[in-house]
Amino acid sequence: MKNGPLRLAIKYVVYHKAKSLILVACIFLTLFLPFAIQVLLWEFDQKIAARAASTPVVLGARGSSLDLALNALYFKSDSAATIPYSEVESVRESRLADAIPIHALYTAQNYPVVGTSLEYFSFRKLEIAQGSPFAILGECVVGFRAAQSLNLKPGDQLLSDRENVLNLAGQTPLKLDVAGTLRATNTPDDWAVFVDLKTAWVIQGLGHGHQDLNKEAEDSNLLLGRTNEKITANAGVASYIEITPANVGSFHFHGEQSDFPITSVIAVAQDVKNETILQGRYGSRDSQVQFAKPALVFQDLMNLVFQIKTFFDANAILISVSTLLLLTLVVLLSLKLRTREMETMFKLGCKKGTIAALQFWELAIIFGLTSLLVGIASSGLWAVSGEIVEWLLIRPS
């Protein structure tokens, strides 16, 4: 019978399911893991490079340029330092570049709250899917993924997170009104909640609204003192946690706006010459502001990542060799255990070539099955690699 060895091999592999599956799993992991790392790294590189390429220059506090780039591009606030808003005004006044402020220090339901100006939307080509851009204090525009996962639509409300849940004296959360939601962009913007810079400062506690003490003058329990310049009240004065048309007029800021903090500035120079002048301006050691090109910052990061990857590649080769050796050992031990079976076949007239064919088919089935699984897993990974990287890189932790 021509296909007898194949038929026997199938029956052998099916009967020894556990052994076959272990072999398949070993070979699958050996082949698939290096491939998966390669694909994910490639996707990671593509995504990070695309985002960096679309953001020519960022300005921020001196320190790690990577932290600065991560804050400006990915709204990571873990180690964000601040610079005064006057730096935005300074860039604008210089006419060297358009300056878009970024204030990414707080979160709402764990999604980063990004205080910025409306120029950010046109700079990133963000489109409103539902509703409208933020127009007044307290309004927000929610990124596609954040809106999807929090099930938000225009008219809904979203509460900002406390900076520290254990500090009851800290700033109170602010209820944000959802003015609009954004279309998907497959960028970190999908996972962010955008507010006007002033709203971000209100969240930070630099601006606030409370009951009108002039009108509440009759309530002697609240007032501690009154002069022509100043009214002093006790802690019983009610602070607003929501900005409404009725109370928006009571919201005010203490201090100079130019001193208020931002975490970074996206600077869009009109040409290379202006960009170089801007770089020179912030290049001095005395400057408290650093100039960074995200493309170069992330290129350095990826160079490091790919350097580390060479160790993984070497490791993968060693694992492949050891798996191959173990597989050889398993086959040899299996042959030894099956000596009587082979002798019986030989006595029944089986050619040595047929016995070899039987062994070949058994291995071919194992490798074929593994290749099929690797193919399916690779196709699956290829299809969702973008989402996986987005999940790992962009999704708020």
Added chain:
Amino acid sequence: MISVENLQFKYPRSDFALQVPSLKISPGDRVAIVGPSGSGKTTLLNLISGIATPDQGTITVGEINLPKLSEKQRRDFRISQIGFVFQKFELLDYLNVKDNILLPFLINDSLMLSSEVIERAESLTTQMGIKNKLNRRSDQLSQGEQQRVAICRALITQPNLILADEPTGNLDPNNKKLILDLLFHQATENKQTLIVVTHDMTLIDRFDTVVNFEEFLAEAQRSNGKESRTEDSTS
């Protein structure tokens, strides 16, 4: 007719040597080969089936002189003429009863697995009383049932010669009798020659011929002694 003349065989790197001066077995005979362990009974079966080739002497089965055949011809001879039954059954644990019986057809290109063969397999299992076990795996059968499957496998190619190496060695007394009855019945019905190696002296009175390997050993010792005396006198 099976004829063995002046047979000498020695395994490489072994002191053991088999000598069979003369042995003749008529077609349809039921032959028992008895003798102590290590006397060469299984080796003789291997030589008669063409698995091993003798150092000296002739083995003819019908008109075929086995030592003269090439390895391929001996393999073809084994496929077409010989049915093997082993002491430990040697069934494949990953096959069911049906596939174990059909194994010679699965591993030999020269045998065609036809519907006629499958019908024959089913008929044999009916005769052996294991028809209802066709889809069971061999490790789900009793020892007696396993040996019946092994007999079916030996008979499926319709051989002229059945070689059984201690077929009852692993069986209880009831199954011993049953298996031997089945073997005799099949051999008689199909006019097949049956050669059975056995240690069990209680069974030998059922055979037409009994070949005692102790005689061959004694003969070998006598001839060895004669040779050494001759060598002594010449020196």
